[in-house]
Amino acid sequence: MTHLPDGHRSIVIGAGSIGLRHRRVLESLGSEVVTVSQRPGVGEYRTIIDAFSSIPPDYVVVATRTEGHFESIEALVETGYSGQVLLEKPIFDYPRTMPDLPFTSVSIGYQLRFHPAVRRLKAALARERVLSAQIRYGQYLPDWRPSRDYRKTVTAGPAGGVLLELSHELDLVQWLLGPAKVLHGHTLRSGTLEMEREDLAVGLLALDLGGVVSLELNCLDRVQNRTMTVTSEEHFFYLDLVAGSLSCDGKTISPGPIERDDVFAAMHQAVVCGEPDPCTVDDAIAVLRMVEDLRSA
Numbered sequence: 001m002t003h004l005p006d007g008h009r010s011i012v013i014g015a016g017s018i019g020l021r022h023r024r025v026l027e028s029l030g031s032e033v034v035t036v037s038q039r040p041g042v043g044e045y046r047t048i049i050d051a052f053s054s055i056p057p058d059y060v061v062v063a064t065r066t067e068g069h070f071e072s073i074e075a076l077v078e079t080g081y082s083g084q085v086l087l088e089k090p091i092f093d094y095p096r097t098m099p100d101l102p103f104t105s106v107s108i109g110y111q112l113r114f115h116p117a118v119r120r121l122k123a124a125l126a127r128e129r130v131l132s133a134q135i136r137y138g139q140y141l142p143d144w145r146p147s148r149d150y151r152k153t154v155t156a157g158p159a160g161g162v163l164l165e166l167s168h169e170l171d172l173v174q175w176l177l178g179p180a181k182v183l184h185g186h187t188l189r190s191g192t193l194e195m196e197r198e199d200l201a202v203g204l205l206a207l208d209l210g211g212v213v214s215l216e217l218n219c220l221d222r223v224q225n226r227t228m229t230v231t232s233e234e235h236f237f238y239l240d241l242v243a244g245s246l247s248c249d250g251k252t253i254s255p256g257p258i259e260r261d262d263v264f265a266a267m268h269q270a271v272v273c274g275e276p277d278p279c280t281v282d283d284a285i286a287v288l289r290m291v292e293d294l295r296s297a
Contacts, residue, residue: 003030004272011035011051013072014063015042017145018088018109022061025264031059048072052079059272061109063088067159070096077102086271090167091284093159095292098281107271107278110171114266114277117246117254121230121239122176124248128232130177130211135169135228137241138221141193151194155219161197163187163291166217170287171279172228173205173213179286180205180213185294192220203294 008031012023015037026033036051037043045051060081062072069087076085082102088109091098098106112118142150150156155165163170173180183206187198199220205213226241238247244256271278 002269004269006030008032008059008272009055009057010059010061011048011055011057012061012063013048014061014065014088015039016063016065019061019063021261021264022063022086022268025261026059026061026268028261029265029268048075048079052081057081057083059084059086059268061086061088063109065154065159066090066093066164067154073101084271086268086278087284089171089279089284090164090288090291091281092288093164095285095288098285105271105274106281108281108284109267110168110175110279110284111263111267112168112172112241113175113279114270115241115244115263116258117239117241117244117256118172118176120246120254121228121237124235124237124253125176125230125232128234130207130209131231131233132211133173133177133213133228133230135173135213135215136217137166137169137226138216138218139224139226140222141195141199141219143224144219156193156195158196160195161187161201162199162217162219163201163294164197165219167287167291169215169217169228170290171283173215173290174283174286175279176228177207177211177213177230179208180290181208182290182293182297183212185297187295190220195219198295201294203297 010026010031010033012019013036015035023033035043036045064072085103085106091108154160184204186202188200193199200218202216228239230237235248244258246254
């Protein structure tokens with residue numbers, strides 16, 4: 001694992017499970033990291049201003065609740081910060097225009113772009129015409145964070161729902177297969193779980209370059225499954241993100257399993273090094289528009 005430059009310093013805003021993961025990964029890459037959290041006894045600083053007055057950073061990760069992202073960005077601008085920023089996904093809880101920002105770069109935390117099997121599929125599809133794809137992700141919400149009451153998570157609240165929580169899959173549609181238009185969408189709040197938004201969503205998408213994509217996302221399946229199949233003119237690909245593997249015509253071409261932290265580390269390295277693959281603001285807003293289309297189609 002390649003380390004970040006000597007003396008690299010990061011601030012992570014937010015100390016939930018994903019904020020703690022970002023901190024752990026950045027520390028493993030050699031960055032000096034401090035955390036901002038308003039929760040008593042969590043993190044070194046209570047406010048962004050306090051953190052910046054003590055440790056001018058090279059890199060800032062915003063890992064607050066989705067509905068607080070815009071406020072965190074405004075607070076960063078007020079500090080005069082002009083470096084690199086990573087916003088956790090989804091970028092916002094609904095589509096909105098991002099103002100002009102003084103930062104060197106703004107990337108969005110769709111780290112699956114850096115999964116070895118996903119990257120192998122990306123390379124293979126560069127030479128293929130996609131005819132169809134099927135995407136499915138299901139996992140029982142109370143099992144996601146067993147130590148927490150799922151009813152108190154963002155996923156179960158008004159800024160949640162399975163489409164926003166599992167929007168990685170929507171980003172992968174666009175990054176792997178190209179721009180897509182929602183032909184049909186249907187969402188359901190089944191009543192199985194205490195959620196304010198949908199716990200199941202299905203959709204049918206048309207790819208700009210031809211081909212069709214079907215998808216189902218849910219937080220109801222008692223056994224976790226996360227797969228993508230792609231049929232091209234020449235091959236059949238099967239991506240299993242639980243196993244971390246990719247096969248082509250039945251032959252494994254990228255074996256698993258993969259450590260989750262390694263995927264996050266590859267994303268952070270790409271952002272800091274200015275590589276082109278991290279999710280952009282425009283890409284992330286396109287994901288939100290797809291969410292809206294699936295909810296209203």
